[in-house]
Amino acid sequence: MAYNLLKGKKGLIFGALNEKSIAWQVAERAYEEGAEVVLSNTSVALRFGTVNELAERINSIVIPADATNIQDLENLIDKTMERFGGKIDFILHSIGMSPNVRKGRTYDDLDYDFFHKTLDISAISFHKVLQTCWKKDAITHGGSVVALSYIAAQRTLYGYNDMADAKALLESIARSFGYIYGRERGVRINTVSQSPTETTAGGGVMGFDALLDFSNRMSPLGNASALDCADFCITLFSDLTRKITMQNIYNDGGFSSMGMSNRAMAVYNRNLEECKDCK
Template identity: 60%
Template sequence: MTPQLLAGKRGVIFGALDDQSIAWQIADVCAEMGAKFTLTNAPVAMRFGTISELAEKHGCEVIPADATSIEDMENLFQKSEEILGGKLDFVCHAIGMSLNVRKGRPYTDIKHEWMLKTFDISAVSFHKMCQVLFKGDHMADHGSILGLTYIASQRTFPDYSEMAESKALLESFARSFGYHFGEKNGVRVNTVSQSPTMTTAGKGVKGFKEFFGYADKMSPLGNAPARDCANYCATLFSDYTRFVTMQNLFHDGGFSNMGMSPKLIEQTADEE
């Protein structure tokens, strides 16, 4: 039986596109653990995904919203409170998009107007989300806000392009808002740095399949599956982590602390 860690909790989950999305897995786990929530994604993304199937599965409502729009965020959280019957205990931001990556433009020749769009969608949206939650007093005391990130915020992964800077900015916003929310009403704000994951967005990065295999060999526990990431996120929404805030938490099978892997050295030697 699934532990009811989130019984009675209310939340909003951003970014579920299809069943390969980490946000989709988070929604599944939160529902199984007793939470009620609304789902949201950008109207354009919803046309290409199957979020309505997820909503039907869990009997929840979908509220279309552009995360770069303050007006849309205000409407989203106001409606969510009305639907769920109270303030929010958790909010999950699982949003990221880069036109430069999608179009295969090299980092040394990116379009800067696209880069600014990447920052707005992938990082500034987190600040806008937190700002609306803060000013509108939408978060319940001791609630939890979480953003999904990646280790490219701290290390160079050339094909990840300006998404790396986006994730670094996202993590900084989480730390800064973590202070303000903590002082206000004990709400904690964290980011989870997940392993490479076979999502629709992830597979759009050049060389992703090869890097997925490399990371899997480099990590002592292997790459963390999306479902396990969802379980970890659920613990951060629960009351068991009420004093964890302003942290970037690695959920990556140990990859982030590895320097070298004997398995990869042996593989290279065998190939030679």
């Protein structure tokens, strides 16, 4: 059901790849709620994804850009404002990738060139987007920026690797830039800490299926889906959340407040003997 929460608003969405992508779901929901949207991803991602189909469906355009490249971002912001005939009301940063995870490098055996790329792609790109928009005064007063995070920024989760460091940096950038943007231009900047979600990127994490099952058993409401996340992002883009900024908000079915659930303990007890020597 649509409520016209974003009627007349214009947004830039990074990271839509295919129908599994949270960014894809956000773009569809934003369109349903009355927004006009521009989509962006890297040229390589666009070749492997189906985002052009999404663009046709929501009457949008796709502007290729590497979010780690300032020149690409400057071109993207200029073309986006040209498309809209003015400033941007909301932005979604849904960008994350770890070469170490893709190559199966464990946290005690990281390739540092890969590590730098992880941080640049998954976190520093967020600062670059914000700084580029700041210098171009591209975001409307009262606008909203959201980046997608994960609880591994606060807690150690086996297999999440150097992406945990990237998410911690991402959340810090939201707070630091959130103060400046809020004080000077009334723009809100928040991160959403989402449940593990079956996306193309999420599937690359070691032991992802088991992590998905565990978090679902631990969460009183179960895991939040990509669509659940999209719905929540819509509220953060809307005028209903005008005073929420610099927050990391958990959209995870209650997982972040749990210690142990009955469902998870039952599985643990059944397997306790055969796994008593597990580390």
